[in-house]
Amino acid sequence: MGILSSYHSNLHPLVRKLDSIFKLTDDEKTALVNLPMQVTEVRADQDVVREGDRPSRSFVVLEGFCCTFKMTGEGKRQIMAFYIPGDMPDLQSLHLPTLDHSVGTLTPCKLGFVQHEVLNDLCDHFPRIGRAFWRETLVDAAIFREWLANVGQRDAYPRIAHLFCEMLLRMRAVGLSDDNSCEFPFTQGEIGDAMGLSNVHVNRTITQLRADSLIEIRGSRLVVPDWEKLKAAGDFDPAYLHLEDARSAA
C-alpha cells in the first residue's frame, strides 16, 4: 500500500476499477484522483448523451446504473449494455467523435465528466493508464459479443440466467456484491429490451427461474442461492469478462 490510503481507492470508483486490473503506482493514483472532473447528479430515466451527439468529454459512472441503447425505426428499444459504478459508457467517443448510441440512466446516478483533451493528456503521460482505457473498451466489446451469442442462440430461460450471472460477477469484481447477492434495480421491461424479449415473456421466465430456486429477487436485490446451478442453466462461462486476465495483463 502506497502513500495513498485505501480510503482514496474506495472513494474513487475509477481508481478502484483500474487498480483491480493492475497495481497502480502512487503517481498514477494521484493523477486519477486529481483528474479535473465535473460531478453531476442525474435523476433516473434521463438521457445523458444521445445518438448523433459529438461530445467533447466522456464520463465515469460514480454511483447508480446506466445503459446504452438504440431505437429502431419501428420504435423498439435495444439496450446494448448495463453500466455499473467505475464504468465509462462513452469512452469510445475519445476516438469515434459521433456517438452511434444513446446513454441513459436507469436509476439516480452520480456521473463524473472529464474533457477529452484531459483524458488524452492522461493517456500520453501515463501509458499504462492509456492501455487500461483501451482494454476497458475491449472488454466492452467482448461483452457485446457474448450478448450477441446470448440473444442470437439461447432460449429465454438460459438467456436471462446468463444475464444474472454476468451482473453478479461484474458487481463482485468492483466490490459491489455480497457473496451471493447484489443490487439489481432493473425492471422486467428493461431486461426485455436488453435480451430481445417482451416484458411478458421475461416475467414468465423469471417466475420459472424463481420456481426452480435459481434466483430470488428481494426488492431490487438479486440473490443467487446456488451459483453452480445458475451458471449451468445460463450456459455461462465467465472468460469473456476477462477478470482472470486482468492481473496478468498490464
Add this chain to the structure above:
Amino acid sequence: MGILSSYHSNLHPLVRKLDSIFKLTDDEKTALVNLPMQVTEVRADQDVVREGDRPSRSFVVLEGFCCTFKMTGEGKRQIMAFYIPGDMPDLQSLHLPTLDHSVGTLTPCKLGFVQHEVLNDLCDHFPRIGRAFWRETLVDAAIFREWLANVGQRDAYPRIAHLFCEMLLRMRAVGLSDDNSCEFPFTQGEIGDAMGLSNVHVNRTITQLRADSLIEIRGSRLVVPDWEKLKAAGDFDPAYLHLEDARSAA
C-alpha cells in the same frame, strides 16, 4: 502522393485501410509496408485461432473472408462478425491475452501474422497508428452493438436486408465493390448463424427479398439494384460504421 507509389498502398490492405482513415505519412507507410509479417494461405472453413488460445501475434486478412464465432453449450454457432481484407479479427488479443471467441476462414484466405511485440513497438513509435488500431477495435465494437440491435429487435426480413447493406458499404470503403455490387461468398447457413436464424428461414427471407427486387445474388456476388429501397427495408443507418468520422478524426 509521397515517395511511396499508390502501387504499394493498393498492394497492402493494411496501408489501404489506415490510409482511408487518415492520410499516412511516408514514414508511417514505410513502417507498415516493412512490418515483419508471416504470410500464410489457409483453406476455407479452417479455424485460425480458437477460444481459450493465448496468441502471441495478431493477423491481418490480406485476401478472403473470415468470421469470429462462439459455440454454445447446445452446440449452436453464433457468428459475431464477418471480416474482409484489411481487417484484423483478433487485434484485441494485444491487450486481452485470452481469446474469448474463435476465428475461422469462410473462403480460402491469405493471412498476415504479426508478433504482438512488433505491433506494440509500432504503436509506441507511431502514436497515430496506435490510435488508429484502437479506433479499429472501437468500430468493431460499434458493429457488435448494431448487430445486437439487429438480432434483438428486427424481424428476419429487415434483419437480413440490414446485413446486406452493411457488407456492401464495408466492401466499398476498402475499394472492393462495384458501385452497386460486391463479392458475397457466405452460405445461407452462415448468414443464419450470424443473424440468429435457421438456414431454412434465411432461405425463405432471401427468396422474398429477391422477389421484391431488393437484391440479386449472382453466383457469390451480391447486387443491389436500388440502394435506397434496400436501406429502407433494412432500417439501415450507416453512422455506426463511422466512415464519415474517419477523415475528420485522426
Add this chain to the structure above:
DNA sequence: CGTTTGGTTGAAATGTGTCAAACTTTGTGG
C-alpha cells in the same frame, strides 16, 4: 390515500424452427 409504475396471468395470434425430401450448383477425379 389515490395514483402511478411495475408485476402477474390467460388466451389467442404469429414468426420462426424443425424435419424431411427434392432439387441445383459446385467441385473433383477419372
Add this chain to the structure above:
DNA sequence: CCACAAAGTTTGACACATTTCAACCAAACG
C-alpha cells in the same frame, strides 16, 4: 470433359417459443 459426389438451396407440412392484447394485482410514492 463427363460423371459423380458433396455442398448448398428450395419447398412443404407441422411444431412451438415467443408476442400481443387485455385485464388485474401489488407495490411504491407523493
